[in-house]
Amino acid sequence: MQNFKAGLLKDNPVFSLYLGICSTLAITTTVNNAIGMGAAVIMVLIISNVIISAIRKIVPDDIRIPVYIVIIATLVKIIQMLIEAYAPALNTSLGVFIPLIVVNCIILGRAEAFASKNGIMDSALDGLGMGLGYTLAVLAMAFIREVLATGMLNIVNPFDEAQVLLNVTLIPEEYTIGLFNSPVGAFITFACLAAALTAYKTHAEEKAAAKAAELKEVKQNG
Incomplete structure (x- = not known):
């Protein structure tokens, strides 16, 4: 459970570990894209972590990375085919970034760093936590960029592009900033959110350290 929680904020794969940034910057032009990519990454992370954890004791160390890549590539291809069949509009908007999940550092990183060394349930929770952390990151970026740009x-x-689930105007058109629909806007948004999370974690650590020092002083005086 601790690993699940860590992936959401403390060890967020995008804003703390700085993994999967290429796809994050590219697909966060709309919230729709972020939801689709986040769901795909969550599924691949959970299933690949479970499979790799289950076979970790029978895979020789010298070929473990190729084995991991084959497993991940197979899962990504299955998910891509499902998206093509049931959500063609989403497949078109995400384009090449769905197949590129195969080489996403988050997927392979968690396979090597966690799933290959831990049990199935812990690996599944780790995949879910990291996947949700990635999804929250891309959703935050996409929300900011879409609202500021449009x-x-x-x-x-995603299964019927003619059906609008939500359409709301938050900023008058004359106050929009088209820059946020460009790569420069993506970098600015990423930098601001990463800095905000770092500041929050630093403040939390300083607060915890101060509390620990206070408790230590109380014990010494007591």
């Missing part, structure tokens, strides 16, 4: 938040049904 002034609107537009969410459609």
Whole structure:
């Protein structure tokens, strides 16, 4: 459970570990893209972690990385085919970034660093935590970029693009900033959110250290 919680904030794969940044910067132009990519990454992370954990004792060390890549690539291809069949609009908007999940540092990193060394349940929770952490990161970036660039938040049904689930104007058109629809806007958004999370963690650590010092002083005086 501790690993699950860590992936959400403390060890967030995007803003703390700085993994999977390429896809994060590219697909966060809309919330729809972020939801689709986040769901795909969550599924691949959980299933690949479970499989790799289950076979970790029978895979020779010298070929473990190729084995991991084959497993991940197979899962990604299955998910890509499902998206093509049931959510073609999402497949078109995400484009090449769905197949590139195969080489996403988050997936392979968790396989090597955690799933290959821990049990199935712990590995599944780790995959879920990291996947949700990635999804929260891309959703935060996509929300900021879409709203600032277009002034609107537009969410459609990924299985039926004609069905609008949410369409609301948050900023008048004359106050929008088109820059946030470009790569420069992606870098600015990423930098601001990463800095904010770092500041929050630093403050939390300083507060915890001060509390620990206070308790130690009380014990010594007591």
